Amino acid sequence: MEYRFNEIERKWRQRWVEQHTYEVKEDPSRPKYYVLNMFPYPSGAGLHVGHPLGYIASDIYARYKRMKGFNVLNPMGYDAYGLPAEQYAIQTGQHPAVTTEQNINRYREQLDNIGFSFDWSREVRTCDPQYYHWTQWAFQKMFNSFYCNTCQKAQPIEKLVQHLSQHGTEGLDAAQTEELHLTAAEWNAMSEAEQSRTLMNWRIAYLGEMMVNWCPELGTVLANDEVVEGLSVRGGYPVVQKKMKQWCLRVSAYAQRLLDGLDTIDWTDSIKETQRNWIGRSEGTEVLFRVKDSDVTFTIFTTRADTMFGVTFMVLAPESELVGQLTTPEQHEAVEAYVTRTKKKTERERQIATDKTGVFTGSYAINPFTGDEVPIWVSDYVLAGYGTGAIMAVPAHDSRDYAFAKTFNLPIIPLIEGCDVSQESFDAKEGIVTNSQGKDFSLNGLTVKEAIAATKKYVTEKGLGRVKVNYRLRDAIFSRQRYWGEPFPVYYDNGTPRMIPEECLPLELPEVKKFLPTETGEPPLGNAERWAWDTVNRCVTENSKIDNQTVFPLELNTMPGFAGSSAYYLRYMDPKNDRALVDHDVDAYWKSVDLYIGGTEHATGHLIYSRFWNKFLFDLGYSCEEEPFKKLVNQGMIQGRSNFVYRVQGTNTFVSLGLKDQYEVTPIHVNVNIVQNDVLDLEAFKAWRPEYNDAEFILEDGKYVCGWAIEKMSKSMFNVVNPDRIVEKYGADTLRLYEMFLGPINMSKPWDSNGIDGCARFLRKAWNLFWDKQGNFVPKEGTATPENLKSINKLIKKVSDDIEVYSYNTSISAFMICTNELAQQKCTDKGIFEQFVTLLAPFTPHIAEELWEQLGHATTVCDAPWPECQEQYLKEDSETISVSFNGKTRFTLDLPTDISREDAEKAALQAEATPKYLEGKQVVKVIVVPHRIINIVIK
């Protein structure tokens, strides 16, 4: 009987749809399990073989869990907003919604080909108003909340307003943009608009004037994780720093909880470490410095409080507000020129620069420990956004300060016994402190660690400063000057931002005539005036105050890509709910994602924002778990394996790999789809491109062998392998199997079609177990032999163990071994075959369903119970045990398998061959270890 995978796969895919096999409902009688893949951005290029890797891995696990009796949620959807569709729209005029729809349809077709157990009735798309309703809703909740440091959670903004009106900022401990001091009277005297503006200092979603990453080419600002080495991640365009008024999310308020939460979740160390780096917690001290002949004071942040006696100058960031206050008239011109020069530099230029530049302000600060006057400089090696934007410089013990001091000839005072700072600074936090004697305070003789602690204590007691924890993590910039994103549900009342009433959500994205900024430089939504006024008239009741002559009444920015992907896992639980993001009871059932699969590239983006977003919803009681993703598995990237042909220079002749060294050749990328096992299909090559029509070849052994290299999978390298082609040629089951067989899912590896035949061969062999040469169905009741039982139980044990740790490649090896054994044993027992098919079902569902039906079952194999291993069949009566002395095998013994350790020792010592090895020697101990070895230690 021939294995016709095409027919079988088509049949079952259709039946799964008809019978709603993969649709799930909340079912309190069964335990739940939530499996999730990072949903894809549907790009125009379609899926390549790398994309389904994670989906297959999670599908296997989801199917396995279902067979183990869990109610499994395994949804899929699309992260549909994004720059490529919009860039394409700008070039072609094609509406992004149209291209996105097309791409989604193509993705769906490709995904359906692979036989996933997704519950498509729960599909979400971030660009669907039914979906982004809740993205906008969450934003409004953030706008109407602040973060209370005392209770460590988000609170309604009304509580803050109440506090301000009764006590001002007195006793208020909340996450804020800058430190404000207000009395209740001052607050109450403010106009409503002023109060609204002031509240931005605390809101979790706030409008802030801040330095942003501006990308002129893309015409938009970008978040920190969207910029790498001063270039935009999308497109690689330069990014400059610019001060702009933008919507921001106060992610920094959650820094400590984001850090602490990492200890409660099962993610790999490396991705946790990446997030820890990104959050960048650093414990230190803030110290207040007075300025000579002035009332001005300023604070600096340091992690090396022990080096207070080595401060020889101070440095301000060029963007610091102190620069203006501290520059003396004589230095004004020089400082001005320096600050202007810095502004013109791109982020990248500032990062690359190794030389220290700077300028003296003319002012001096007074070291609170020594009373010394030290000059205050301005330099761009100090960052405005970190700490206080000002530092105390200790050139002896900080390499950057050292370089600056050398450049400008400033003094260097060493503070560690025996350190040599003539060539470079001594940065290590170790050694014994010296040179540190003040009026009433000395650090001499202490270790660095002790000195830091002592200084902290002193500073706090004397009111010179305080202990402070700083984080690198910045607030997320939430505005994009783009069209294809969620509109902000915000209108402006004479410049004061207000939320569109909740009952008016979703605020739908309007049609626009063009996707570029308006002539006045407004974002693309500025083209949609009609939409703006209609919205205001429809939703805002008291709109009399809005000046409809001059000011555009709605927010024109749209939200960034991470907005829609931050809470999508909650929406999958209850995707059609039009009254809430997710029903409370439904959320209480599904709780959080048990297994999340996706790439590491989202470590500092989506995976931070999502955790932040969920923690916020948790604080407000909308999500019942604090961490959204309990277990995270990162699938590796699938790289491309490119093939090359070698053209003899100046000819149209191509020489095979083994002979190319005899010629002057140019390697040329050749389409991997016309190469098999590195052998070129000559006719296909000639037909590939017109210029190769009359190509000639120099062959080796009658074949043209191509060279190869591992590169990124990309169109330009002609190494993109399309899963549809593999499915067509080998079937989806073979594709699934092969992708998993390539190696552990968390490792990056090149796609190499060379091995795929092995998996196809295995499935054919497995299929052939069920029919004899005449085409008769083999399985019969009650014919199991002990060998059959041993083989299948070995398989059950191996697959059950391996699947739990996602070691699918070794499971598949076990299947191959078992298949060969059953074939050799000429197994005919129906029970054995049923167990075999059941085990196979998560991996290769189509063939498993077909065989399951052939075995006489009317129900789907998806609900067959996962077999339990019967250990008794694995045991043997006796086995050969090697006996070794001092690590070398000397002889073997046949012993019963269930023999005790003592008896084994006795048997080994009494064995006939033993004495001659023991002559004149003393037995120290006998060690019985698993795997059939007894080791006798002698002296």
Next chain:
RNA sequence: GCUCUGAUGGUGGAAUGGUAGACACGAGGGACUUAAAAUCCCUUGGCCAGUAAUGGCUGUGCGGGUUCGAGUCCCGCUCGGAGCACCA
């Protein structure tokens, strides 16, 4: 610079501290066939000895250590991949 990862045949990769190289690909040999494809069987880390069965030595990036026994644990390097980085 700091942090995290990894290194095993021609290739992808297996090995709870216990016979390293499972399984697969590739390669070589053989069977079947007019032929090819497909299928099946055998060999396959390296070196040495033997007509052969087989035996010996060596071997998991490098150098040490712990252990009866180390790919696995510890210390010190080399090289690759990733993250952070003028973060005070």
